[in-house]
Every structure is written in structure tokens, then in C-alpha cells.
Amino acid sequence: MTAVCRVSKKILIGDGQPLAIIAGPCVVENEEIVLRTAEKLKTISDKLELPLIFKSSYKKANRSSADSFVTIGMEKALRILEKVKNLFDLPILTDIHQEGEAKSVAEVSDIIQIPAFLCRQTNLIQAAARTGRALNIKKGQFMAPEDMALVAEKATRLGNPNLLLTERGTSFGYHNLVVDMRGLLIMQALGFPVVFDATHSAQLPGGAGEISGGQPEFAFPLAKAAIATGACAAIFIETHPNPKKALSDSKTQLPLNEMESILQQLKTLHQYICS
Known part of the structure; x- marks a missing residue:
């Protein structure tokens, strides 16, 4: 086990490293939105000297309703993410939902993400681990943080210790999540860098009928609280040029034009906590 995760030749996440940012739109909607978002985030990360991993899903396989947007097509979406990688020299994070997706996703993605709902799926995790790519495993909303050790x-049993563990809130009754900040320290003690997912932690699952609701006004305060624990190595934020028109998680994504101010404040706080 290691307290540092190697994402690329340039980016390490964990002990002794600057705060890393994992950001991008929830799902690949089209090339224009993805490239526009990536370009803006790249400009901000260069200005603030923050390591950036660009994230977006090629498919949303866990939507509340059968009528919700799922994908523009796996191959088309992966090619757009590959374009981001090559055009802006950014590492990519995207999630898989089936074992058979791991190999093709690993050709593009530097970090393969295991969704929270699927974090107990042994075969899925093993398929991702065998690719040799770094893994970001999200803690299920139904799990205790110490259970992430198993x-x-x-x-790690397959020889891949390059892991991130992500806190994204815990189910609290119906249509609600709470964040127990102790969980970040508990998962850090397992020997892996911890990520805090600020926007999904502000989600109200199923709280808007056929889609999930959200309280995006709490994403930034929760991110600051996570950093204040001293156990947060990276912040995960979904952002969109126009969240109200987003095809997924429109209730929680943060406006792209607010990201520079948000990231500047998070960087300052992280530096203070780590000094």
C-alpha cells in the first residue's frame, strides 16, 4: 500500500503533493461542451499551478429513469476524451460499469473509476486493476469507510496498489446524503490517498422525481470542510458551462465560470492546512 497514487509521469496524488483537482462535466454530451470545459479548466489549473485530471463519463448506466440521457455512444465519447487528452495534455478519468469495458477504456483513461453503486463488485474491480491503470474507487453511500479496506x-492482491478512495456522502433516510468527515481520516489510515467528491455529496438522490435533486450551494462549503480535515488529497467537482441545461446531474454541477474562484480558495486552504 502507498499513500501516493501515480496518475501520470507528471501527476502524483497523495502525501507531500499539492491538492489535485478532478473536474469536468458529468457526462460526455457532445464535443463542443467537453472541449470548452477542458480548455477553461486547463487554463485555470495552469494559472493556479494545480494538477488537473479531466473527468467525464462516456455512459451513465445508473440513471433513475429509463427516459434519462445515457450516452452519445461509448466509442464516440471515448474518442472525444482522447481528443481532450491529446489536445490539452491532460490525464483522463472515466468510469466503467461492466468488466468488458475495462480494456478499451484503459486505452484512453489514466484513472479508471469504479462507481459508488458498484464498489463491491469484485469482478469489476479486478478487471480494472488488471489494466494497470490507477483506480478511483468511490465509497458506496451504503458503506462504512473502514469497509473500504476489503x-x-x-x-492490491492483483499487484495494483495505485488506488484512490473517494468519499461522496452516505445515505441518510430517503432522498438525502450526509457527509461524515471522520470517514476521510479513516480511509486515509488505510494507506491510500483520499478524494472528496464535492458535487455528488450535495446530491439528493431521486429527490426530483425522475432525476436526482441537489443542493449545489453546499458543494463548496463541504469541499472546504474536507480539506480542513487534513486527509483530503484531491477534490472531485463536476462542472458545466450551463448546469441548468446539463443532460445529467443538472441539479448539482457547478457553473464553469465559478471554478477559478472556487479552486483558488481551495488551494489556499489546502496550503494553510498542510503548512
Whole structure:
């Protein structure tokens, strides 16, 4: 086990490293939105000297309703993410939902993400681990943080210790999540860098009928609280040029034009906490 995760030749996440940012739109809607978002985030990260991993899903396989947007097509979406990688020299994070997706996704993605709902799926984790790519495993909303030790072991037993563990809130009754900040320290003690997912932690699952609701006004305060624990190595934020028109998670994504101010404040706080 290691307290540092190597994402690329340039980016390490964990002990002794600057705060890393994992950001991008929830799902690949089209090339224009993805490239526009990536270009803006790249400009901000260069200005603030923050390591950036660009994230977006090629498919949303866990939507509340059968009528919700799912994908523009896996191959088309992956090619757009590959374009981001090559055009802006950014590492990519995207998630898989089936074992058979791991190999083709690994050709593009530097970090393969295991969704929170699927974090106990042994075969899925093992398929991702075998690619040799770094893994970001999201803690299920139904799991205790200490239980992530057994989840992580499914990857490390295959010789892949390059893991991130992500906190994204815990189910609290119906249509609500809370964040127990103790969980970040508990997962850090397992020996892996911890990520805090600020926007999904502000989600109200199923709280808007056929889609999930959200309280995006709490994403930034929660991100600051996570950094204040001293156990947060990276912040995960979904952002969109026009969240109200986003095809997925429109209730929680943060406006792209607010990201520079948000990231500047998070960087300043992280530097203070780590000094």
C-alpha cells in the first residue's frame, strides 16, 4: 500500500503533493461542451499551478429513469476524451460499469473509476486493476469507510496498489446524503490517498422525481470542510458551462465560470492546512 497514487509521469496524488483537482462535466454530451470545459479548466489549473485530471463519463448506466440521457455512444465519447487528452495534455478519468469495458477504456483513461453503486463488485474491480491503470474507487453511500479496506484489497492482491478512495456522502433516510468527515481520516489510515467528491455529496438522490435533486450551494462549503480535515488529497467537482441545461446531474454541477474562484480558495486552504 502507498499513500501516493501515480496518475501520470507528471501527476502524483497523495502525501507531500499539492491538492489535485478532478473536474469536468458529468457526462460526455457532445464535443463542443467537453472541449470548452477542458480548455477553461486547463487554463485555470495552469494559472493556479494545480494538477488537473479531466473527468467525464462516456455512459451513465445508473440513471433513475429509463427516459434519462445515457450516452452519445461509448466509442464516440471515448474518442472525444482522447481528443481532450491529446489536445490539452491532460490525464483522463472515466468510469466503467461492466468488466468488458475495462480494456478499451484503459486505452484512453489514466484513472479508471469504479462507481459508488458498484464498489463491491469484485469482478469489476479486478478487471480494472488488471489494466494497470490507477483506480478511483468511490465509497458506496451504503458503506462504512473502514469497509473500504476489503474493497481496496481486491485490487492490491492483483499487484495494483495505485488506488484512490473517494468519499461522496452516505445515505441518510430517503432522498438525502450526509457527509461524515471522520470517514476521510479513516480511509486515509488505510494507506491510500483520499478524494472528496464535492458535487455528488450535495446530491439528493431521486429527490426530483425522475432525476436526482441537489443542493449545489453546499458543494463548496463541504469541499472546504474536507480539506480542513487534513486527509483530503484531491477534490472531485463536476462542472458545466450551463448546469441548468446539463443532460445529467443538472441539479448539482457547478457553473464553469465559478471554478477559478472556487479552486483558488481551495488551494489556499489546502496550503494553510498542510503548512
